[in-house]
Amino acid sequence: MNSKNTLIKTGLFIAIIGILAYNSVYFKKLSDIKNQKSSTFNFNAYADSLYYKGILTQSKPIALNALVSQIKSNQENTFKTYGNRLGIGSSAFFMVETKGKVVSIEDGKIKINTAENGIISIDTKYIFGNAIRDASGLVKLTDFKTNAEFNKVSEALNTLIREKALPSTIQKLRIGDEVSVSGALKLSKKENLELKVLPVKIEIQS
Amino acid sequence: MKKLITAATAAYLSSLITIFMLSCSHKKDQEKPKVAVVISTLNNPWFVVLAESAAENARKLGYEAKIFDSQNNPATESDNFENLISSGFDAILFNPTDADGSIANILKAKTAGIPVFCMDREVNSNDAATSQILSDNYSGCVEIGIEFVKALKEKGKYVEIIGLVGDNNTWARSGGFHSVVDKFPNLKMVAQQSGDFDRNKAMEVLETIMQANPDIDAVFCGNDAMAMGAYQALQSAGKADKIKVFGFDGASDVVEKIAEKKIIATGMQYPKVMAEYAARYADEYFKGKRDFPQRVPVEVELVTVANAGNYK
Numbered sequence: 465m466n467s468k469n470t471l472i473k474t475g476l477f478i479a480i481i482g483i484l485a486y487n488s489v490y491f492k493k494l495s496d497i498k499n500q501k502s503s504t505f506n507f508n509a510y511a512d513s514l515y516y517k518g519i520l521t522q523s524k525p526i527a528l529n530a531l532v533s534q535i536k537s538n539q540e541n542t543f544k545t546y547g548n549r550l551g552i553g554s555s556a557f558f559m560v561e562t563k564g565k566v567v568s569i570e571d572g573k574i575k576i577n578t579a580e581n582g583i584i585s586i587d588t589k590y591i592f593g594n595a596i597r598d599a600s601g602l603v604k605l606t607d608f609k610t611n612a613e614f615n616k617v618s619e620a621l622n623t624l625i626r627e628k629a630l631p632s633t634i635q636k637l638r639i640g641d642e643v644s645v646s647g648a649l650k651l652s653k654k655e656n657l658e659l660k661v662l663p664v665k666i667e668i669q670s
Numbered sequence: 671m672k673k674l675i676t677a678a679t680a681a682y683l684s685s686l687i688t689i690f691m692l693s694c695s696h697k698k699d700q701e702k703p704k705v706a707v708v709i710s711t712l713n714n715p716w717f718v719v720l721a722e723s724a725a726e727n728a729r730k731l732g733y734e735a736k737i738f739d740s741q742n743n744p745a746t747e748s749d750n751f752e753n754l755i756s757s758g759f760d761a762i763l764f765n766p767t768d769a770d771g772s773i774a775n776i777l778k779a780k781t782a783g784i785p786v787f788c789m790d791r792e793v794n795s796n797d798a799a800t801s802q803i804l805s806d807n808y809s810g811c812v813e814i815g816i817e818f819v820k821a822l823k824e825k826g827k828y829v830e831i832i833g834l835v836g837d838n839n840t841w842a843r844s845g846g847f848h849s850v851v852d853k854f855p856n857l858k859m860v861a862q863q864s865g866d867f868d869r870n871k872a873m874e875v876l877e878t879i880m881q882a883n884p885d886i887d888a889v890f891c892g893n894d895a896m897a898m899g900a901y902q903a904l905q906s907a908g909k910a911d912k913i914k915v916f917g918f919d920g921a922s923d924v925v926e927k928i929a930e931k932k933i934i935a936t937g938m939q940y941p942k943v944m945a946e947y948a949a950r951y952a953d954e955y956f957k958g959k960r961d962f963p964q965r966v967p968v969e970v971e972l973v974t975v976a977n978a979g980n981y982k
Contacts, residue, residue: 549969550967551806551965551966551967551968551969552803552943552947552966552967552968552969553806553967553968553969554969555969590816590819590850592812592815592816592849592850593808593809593812593813593846593849594806594808594809594812605963605964605965605967606963606964606965609794609796610792610794610796610838611792611804611808611838611842611965611967612808612838612841612842612845615808615842615845615846615849619849622849655977655980
């Protein structure tokens, strides 16, 4: 009888310890912790409005040849007037426009021959980062509570441009087409970067 | 007579208090404002540079400066704040241990009338710190992500070793990287684990992961200390020339390895620039300025074999 009681007591003790242990330890995936930080703000709707009602209608791109020639004559002033750099750094983003003839289309990189600046790369594959958001000059850092939210604007905007706005035009493009392109260009004060435009709009002229 | 003695004592005491207050006020006028530099950890050379640069800049501007080490421990950080508030520091150049947990400390300082300028690490509040000067981790890792996709020719298996889970920089870097890499379905992440920004831990983490995944093609690390740890693990396994390593920070040993084509890329951060601006903002605060931008991103530059020579 005694040994039976001891067995029941031991069993109960183990069960209680088990329940306590099970309920006191929680395992969470790293991705779950990351997702907890997301807000309920609709970044896709915001990006849609920013692109169609802001960038395509309100942005005033500078002609690429005018930008290049002004930078040669007065770099500091041109960066200040036409460039946008949020915070501290030696580079800035510019919203530019240019025209030229398509000379190659390869793996998302379109090369056009322009009258004033020679061959320019239009990168339709790697439209990532904050280049277009910042070149537009339409979104302020203070519009969002954290950098993470501010960066999500770029992600939604880039996805819209890369996956929805541009593909139909890119599919129709052929070598020899005359095109006009507007988009974001990164330039640096301390090194000569390749003239590579992340497009927001490509129009076939002929 | 008794009234006379009481009045004389009161007058004497009052004059003593006045003299004491005057001497205190005179001392205060002569004392340099004191700037506290509170750093998440001094167990990492990158943060040592940040701390020493901040203190040096504050001294150059004519202030006393003292460095406090929070040892990556929010409780130690809280003790540091209690101490510096009671010791009469006038401004804090702050590198937080935790994006959420450190807010309470900043608010304590704010209540005591002490401005706080965050360096490198962001806190999740728009109105606690006077200003936050932060590396643009996200943009830096977008560029690393693009380099990663090109280096792997859009396919392969990879491991991500992230930093401290409670640090916003960890997620900003991971987020920037994945905003690119996740768009390429033939790049498969086989493991994502924290290496706590620590070289030895990253080495151990990668050694363990490789036991289950011996056929990986690349490792992306959330900082250069972990990239060096990962590289060490690969060297020990005899795979250093097959598996591509990517880091973030711009540490001199990693830049050297990039120039030697042993590590593929890193993002160059500028701790000295962040420290300089934080000290400059404190100086401007002492001189009466109050309207500081809440967040000031500092550009991160991509370092590859093509330009590593410029950063040596």
